[in-house]
Amino acid sequence: xxxxVQPVDKSLNNLAYNSSKAAVNMLTLTFLKELIATNIKINSxxxxxxxxxxxxxxxxxxIQQAAAVIVRLATLDENGPTGGFFDENGLVPW
Numbered sequence: 777x778x779x780x781v782q783p784v785d786k787s788l789n790n791l792a793y794n795s796s797k798a799a800v801n802m803l804t805l806t807f808l809k810e811l812i813a814t815n816i817k818i819n820s821x822x823x824x825x826x827x828x829x830x831x832x833x834x835x836x837x838x839i840q841q842a843a844a845v846i847v848r849l850a851t852l853d854e855n856g857p858t859g860g861f862f863d864e865n866g867l868v869p870w
Contacts (some may be wrong), residue, residue: 801861801870808859817856821846822863 800820808818823842825835845864849856861868 804861805859815854817849817852817858819849819852819858820861821849822861822868824863 804818804820811818823845824837825831826837826839826842827833827835828839841864845862849862857867861870
């Protein structure tokens with residue numbers, strides 16, 4: 777029987793990354809619940825894989841590209857969304 781197990785990518789500590797990502801998502805929901813009665817917008821941004829030291833500068837997106845979704849969320853007006861997880865293309869399912 778063939779072994780279909782993929783080799784583990786040891787270039788990143790996946791447990792730490794995935795755990796911290798889940799924690800940020802939960803923090804977003806906690807802040808949303810706490811601040812729902814205010815006009816403060818609570819959203820998470822997914823800047824995608826960006827050229828940084830964490831990936832030894834091996835990705836293709838520059839920091840300015842990654843920052844676009846963050847700036848967009850930081851400058852929402854009172855009609856903007858809240859409680860979402862967004863990338864450069866819009867709302868991402870949790």
